[in-house]
Amino acid sequence: EKAGVAIRTSVPVARIIVEKGRAVGVVLDNGEELRARTIVSAINPATTFLDLVGPRAIDTGFTRKVKNIRMKGDAAKLHLALDRPPQFTGADAADHQGRLVIAPSPDHVERAFNPSKYGEFSPEPVMEVTLPSLADASLAPGGACVLSAVVQYAPYQLKEGWDAGKPKFLEAIMAQLEAYAPGIGKIVRHTELLTPADIEKRYRMPGGHWHHGELQADQMLISRPVPGWSGYDTPLDGLFLASAGSHPGGGVSGAPGLNAARRIIAMKG
Ligand SMILES: Cc1cc2nc3c(=O)[nH]c(=O)nc-3n(C[C@H](O)[C@H](O)[C@H](O)COP(=O)(O)OP(=O)(O)OC[C@H]3O[C@@H](n4cnc5c(N)ncnc54)[C@H](O)[C@@H]3O)c2cc1C
CATH class of the missing domain: 3.30.70 (Alpha-Beta Plaits)
Incomplete structure (x- = not known):
């Protein structure tokens, strides 16, 4: 709060609002709408795109890549x-x-x-x-x-x-x-x-996988969460990823979030 941040708990996001190819806000489960210039999703990438954004707002190639992330927990x-x-x-x-x-x-x-x-x-x-x-x-x-x-x-x-x-x-x-x-x-x-x-x-972790996706060679580094999109930004302007589903993956390191924050700051120049 000292940093001017409001943290709200127990208010799941139901939907990410997309207008003209840009993420502009979120709708909460209770129907409340919050608008922002930057949206950071620190949950599973598949949930982010397939449920909260919805396949209609993203191209089929990207959707296919997201659907192909292996994330069945064991x-x-x-x-x-x-x-x-x-x-x-x-x-x-x-x-x-x-x-x-x-x-x-x-x-x-x-x-x-x-x-x-x-x-x-x-x-x-x-x-x-x-x-x-x-x-x-x-x-x-x-x-x-x-x-x-x-x-x-x-x-x-x-x-x-x-x-x-x-x-x-x-x-x-x-x-x-x-x-x-x-x-x-x-x-x-x-x-x-x-x-x-x-x-x-x-x-709300599809597959119940502890790292939001298997940490195997083809799903790591430049291929995490999907090939071509390992830099925390996404095909939707204004929407960034920051969970274990992004590089360097799971564990309570906080590293995906730190990297995402650095990337967002760098992109805003
Ligand atoms: C059984 C198990 C054991 C583990 N053991 C270890 C260990 O010993 N050491 C270690 O380092 N790591 C361990 N891990 C892995 C580690 O817990 C995860 O990699 C890490 O918690 C991922 O952090 P995250 O913040 O990216 O995602 P999460 O911890 O999954 O946090 C995402 C949060 O977002 C919430 N959320 C989901 N959808 C929505 C929505 N629509 N709106 C609002 N909120 C939402 C979720 O409820 C969750 O609280 C373990 C995981 C499991 C499952």
Whole structure:
């Protein structure tokens, strides 16, 4: 606010207004219209163009490129509320404060990935576990503990459907955790498992991909988000991109946003 900026939350953008080939504003879900000279979209590029702008306002070649971005997620997120901190075998107190990776060998990771190619979840998932309340006790008062884990691999399109598959996947995850932190199952107070389908719905991320698009060679660097448009500007004057879908991609680096800001300032000369 000191910088003269108003930040508004819980007001999703329903549409980007385009007039004469230029983005000139947004319409919020509640119908309110906001006009601006520069619009920066820090959400998934496919949502930006296919839903908020709409294919009618952009040329078919660009639309096709956007439709072809591969963005089917394969990572799930587990949250556990525990009565007390779990004890991972062989890990000391300092280890528990860091990131605990369950991936016994490169072969194990490979084997865990294989089922996801055929629409199945990993029966022995690879996990990256953190216990955030060990660093910030206010997250779980009274000696309780929260566990947060990235769980791989969970294909966006599970063959049997996530309604049927989710309880089974959770069972496999808990069995894997039990093997490394014996007794953890008995101290679980509450469980939340987010599959890529849940992530898609909750965060409006098509495919539920954690980086708004796979980070593979053909979708990186000058080809991110699509070939020919890696500079944060877009075919629509006044509209810029700034999310993980742009170079250099996902992770909580803030780099796409910083690069986009620099680009916008440079273009305004
Ligand atoms: C399971 C999982 C684990 C991860 N683990 C790590 C990790 O350990 N380390 C790491 O660095 N990164 C991790 N990531 C990746 C990282 O979280 C993302 O790459 C990063 O959050 C992307 O940031 P962003 O701001 O570009 O997009 P997002 O974080 O997706 O933010 C976009 C925001 O825009 C909102 N939005 C969408 N549509 C609209 C709309 N129409 N109007 C208004 N708002 C809208 C969304 O709700 C969301 O809040 C993980 C991601 C997942 C899913």
